Amino acid sequence: xxxxxxxxxxxxxxxxxxxxxxxxxxxxxxxxxxxxxxxxxxxxxxxxxxxxxxxxxxxxxxxxxxxxxxxxxxxxxxxxxxxxxxxxxxxxxxxxxxxxxxxxxxxxxxxxxxxxxxxxxxxxxxxxxxxxxxxxxxxxxxxxxxxxxxxxxxxxxxxxxxxxxxxxxxxxxxxxxxxxxxxxxxxxxxxx
Numbered sequence: 001x002x003x004x005x006x007x008x009x010x011x012x013x014x015x016x017x018x019x020x021x022x023x024x025x026x027x028x029x030x031x032x033x034x035x036x037x038x039x040x041x042x043x044x045x046x047x048x049x050x051x052x053x054x055x056x057x058x059x060x061x062x063x064x065x066x067x068x069x070x071x072x073x074x075x076x077x078x079x080x081x082x083x084x085x086x087x088x089x090x091x092x093x094x095x096x097x098x099x100x101x102x103x104x105x106x107x108x109x110x111x112x113x114x115x116x117x118x119x120x121x122x123x124x125x126x127x128x129x130x131x132x133x134x135x136x137x138x139x140x141x142x143x144x145x146x147x148x149x150x151x152x153x154x155x156x157x158x159x160x161x162x163x164x165x166x167x168x169x170x171x172x173x174x175x176x177x178x179x180x181x182x183x184x185x186x187x188x189x190x191x192x
Contacts, residue, residue, distance in 0.1 A: 003124065004088050005068065008117045009098060011083040011105065018109035019080050025101075026075035026085070037072040038062060041087075045100050067095035093118035095129060095138065102131040113176065117169060123148035126161075128169045135176050141165060 011022060025044040026036050039053040042062065050056035059069050071094050073087030087094055098116050105112045113132030120126065127140035141161070151158040 003091055004121045005091065005093055006119050006121070007071070007073070007085075007087040007089060007094050007098075009085040009087060009094075010115045011085070011101075012113050012115070013081060013109065013111040014083055014105065015109040015111075016080055018105045018112055019078055019083060021105060021108065022075060022083050022085075023078055026073075035072045035074045038070045041071065041073075041097065042066065045097060045104055063092075064096070065100070066097040068092045071097070093127075093129070098129065099131055099136065106133070115169065115173065117165065123151055126165060128165065128172065130169075130172050130176055132176050133180065135179065137172060139168060139172065141168075 011018070014022070025041065028034075028036065029040065037054075039050055039057055042065075043050055043053065046065065049061075050058075063069050068089035068091060071087050071089035073085060075083065076086050077084040093116060095116075098114055102112065102114050105114075110133075113130065113135070115128060115130050117128045118126065123143055123146075125140050125143055127138060129136070129138035141164070146161050147157065148161075151161065
C-alpha cells in the first residue's frame with residue numbers, strides 16, 4: 001500500500017479568469033463525487049493528453065510529469081486572489097502538476113503564484129514548494145532531527161514542527177515577494 005501524501009496547495013494572486021479555470025479543473029463530472037481524480041486532473045492541466053481518460057492512464061508518464069503515480073482532490077476555497085486545493089497523492093508530492101498548473105494559470109493571470117505545503121502520512125518527509133514568476137523552489141524538512149515517530153504521541157513536538165515548517169514557508173514567500181518588488185524597482189529606474 002502506498003503512503004499517502006497530503007498536498008495543501010494555495011494559488012495566490014489569481015484574477016477572475018484564473019479562478020474560472022481552476023473551477024473548471026475541479027469540476028465534478030458526477031454530482032455525487034466529492035473529488036476529481038488523476039485522469040481528469042491530468043487532462044485539464046496538460047491539454048487533454050489522455051483522450052480516453054482513465055483508459056489511457058500511464059503510471060510512468062504521471063510519475064515523470066506530475067510527481068506521483070496517482071492523485072485526487074478538491075477545490076476547498078475559490079476566492080479571487082486566494083484559492084486552496086487539497087490533493088492526496090501516492091508516495092510523493094505533485095511537483096510537476098503544480099508547476100504545470102502555474103504555467104497554465106500564468107498565461108491568463110501574470111501575477112499568480114502557487115505554494116504547496118506537503119507531508120507524508122507517516123512523517124517520512126514534509127516540506128513546501130513555491131512556483132512563481134522566474135521562481136521554483138522546494139524545501140524538505142529533515143525529519144530525523146524531529147523524532148517524527150513521536151508526533152503521534154507528543155502534540156507539542158508536532159506543533160513545534162508545524163510552526164517551523166510554516167516559518168520556513170513564510171520566509172520563502174517573503175523572499176519571492178521581495179524579488180518581485182526588486183524587479184518592479186529595477187523597471188522604474190531611469191536608463192542613463
